[in-house]
């Protein structure tokens with residue numbers, strides 16, 4: 001499994017329940033909107049930190065390995081087709 005596939009799989013099984021996924025136009029828009037907002041407001045290290053700590057209703061994903069966390073962050077920043085500054 002490539003890191004891209006890993007990130008997509010983690011997002012699809014874990015994060016998409018709350019943040020949306022690509023299946024279906026509505027859901028895809030939700031995902032792209034989410035990814036764009038994340039890119040505009042947070043850097044990759046900040047997202048990694050957030051996955052570690054959690055925030056309000058956003059759970060902590062501290063038990064994930066570094067590789068898993070990096071993969072899902074890469075999915076959000078690179079693979080969603082969302083535009084926005086790197």
Ligand code: HEC
Pocket residue numbers: 010011014015016017018019037038041042047050051055056057058059061072073076
């Ligand atoms: C139980 C629902 C839930 C799950 C599962 C979840 N999140 Fe969240 N997430 C939230 C909520 C709610 C917030 C808003 C937190 C707040 O109040 O600041 C959030 C916020 C975020 C933010 C910050 C967004 C911003 O613009 O500040 C990122 C990035 C994020 N989540 C990524 C992820 C990733 C990656 C996963 C999968 C590993 C994930 N989330 C899984 C509910 C969830």
